[in-house]
Amino acid sequence: MPITLIASDMDGTLLKDRDSISQFSAETIKSIQKQGISFVACTGRTLAQARGPLNEQGISCPIIALNGAQIYDENNQLLHQSTIPKEIGRELIKEIESSLCFVELITDKGIYMRTREARIESFKSYFKFSNQHIPHEQLLDSLKDLEQTFGLEYEADFDTLLDQEDLNLLKLSVFPQHSIAVLKALQRDLASRFSMVSVTSSGIGNIEINSKEGQKGAALTYFAKKFGHDLENTLTIGDNLNDISMLKVSGHSYAMANGAKETKIAAQFLAKSNKEDGVAYAILDALSRIENT
Numbered sequence: 328m329p330i331t332l333i334a335s336d337m338d339g340t341l342l343k344d345r346d347s348i349s350q351f352s353a354e355t356i357k358s359i360q361k362q363g364i365s366f367v368a369c370t371g372r373t374l375a376q377a378r379g380p381l382n383e384q385g386i387s388c389p390i391i392a393l394n395g396a397q398i399y400d401e402n403n404q405l406l407h408q409s410t411i412p413k414e415i416g417r418e419l420i421k422e423i424e425s426s427l428c429f430v431e432l433i434t435d436k437g438i439y440m441r442t443r444e445a446r447i448e449s450f451k452s453y454f455k456f457s458n459q460h461i462p463h464e465q466l467l468d469s470l471k472d473l474e475q476t477f478g479l480e481y482e483a484d485f486d487t488l489l490d491q492e493d494l495n496l497l498k499l500s501v502f503p504q505h506s507i508a509v510l511k512a513l514q515r516d517l518a519s520r521f522s523m524v525s526v527t528s529s530g531i532g533n534i535e536i537n538s539k540e541g542q543k544g545a546a547l548t549y550f551a552k553k554f555g556h557d558l559e560n561t562l563t564i565g566d567n568l569n570d571i572s573m574l575k576v577s578g579h580s581y582a583m584a585n586g587a588k589e590t591k592i593a594a595q596f597l598a599k600s601n602k603e604d605g606v607a608y609a610i611l612d613a614l615s616r617i618e619n620t
């Protein structure tokens with residue numbers, strides 16, 4: 328049966344660098360859309376963070392954001408949302424901070440850390456452990472841009488924040504203060520003790536926590552059912568641990584050459600790296616395999 332739905336991760340997958348999609352990849356996506364194949368971006372980013380690179384290349388598509396916590400149509404209308412129960416969120420925050428890690432709360436009212444200083448230090452540690460050297464002044468300039476563009480906010484009292492009845496907790500992002508070993512030990516510990524949430528990662532320097540229903544596989548399943556797609560006729564492409572759930576539910580799956588070992592094991596096929604237009608070539612390869620069977 329022909330592929331009717333293609334779902335691709337963004338960072339480390341569709342994006343050639345931190346914020347750009349190549350012309351070839353964009354043309355390939357637009358071409359399959361003209362053929363009647365649906366394309367959806369599945370990302371750990373917020374809607375606003377994801378929409379920017381897509382808009383730059385003129386790609387109009389639905390977005391599964393925050394690892395699956397929110398699903399938007401191509402007109403930015405919210406279709407579905409999955410939240411972390413606030414009491415579970417409070418327990419997780421306590422465990423994370425007692426392990427000397429930074430935690431970021433992503434809600435439907437804003438993105439919060441306790442202080443700006445904590446966010447600066449979390450940026451430093453993330454880039455350090457990702458082997459990316461960013462001069463301090465450049466980091467501060469980037470942070471200022473992000474604060475203005477995406478509404479990064481600060482609230483020292485997370486309990487008061489979570490007490491707001493109309494605020495929904497969508498995702499927790501965790502960053503190490505000093506040690507990747509501590510971060511990875513925390514990831515294993517949280518995954519074993521908090522079975523009611525999904526504990527994954529989008530890179531070596533972070534942990535990402537969502538509700539069980541707010542992970543990419545569950546969100547893609549919801550999306551496919553809502554719009555009449557069979558998951559067996561769906562192609563998924565990703566590079567990291569937060570992509571595994573969607574790779575496992577689809578009939579056709581590719582892991583990026585630059586991806587994590589666990590992701591490559593979960594996928595059926597290996598794509599080129601994100602810097603080599605891996606998404607575009609994976610799409611073309613998958614469609615060719617279908618035509619030749």
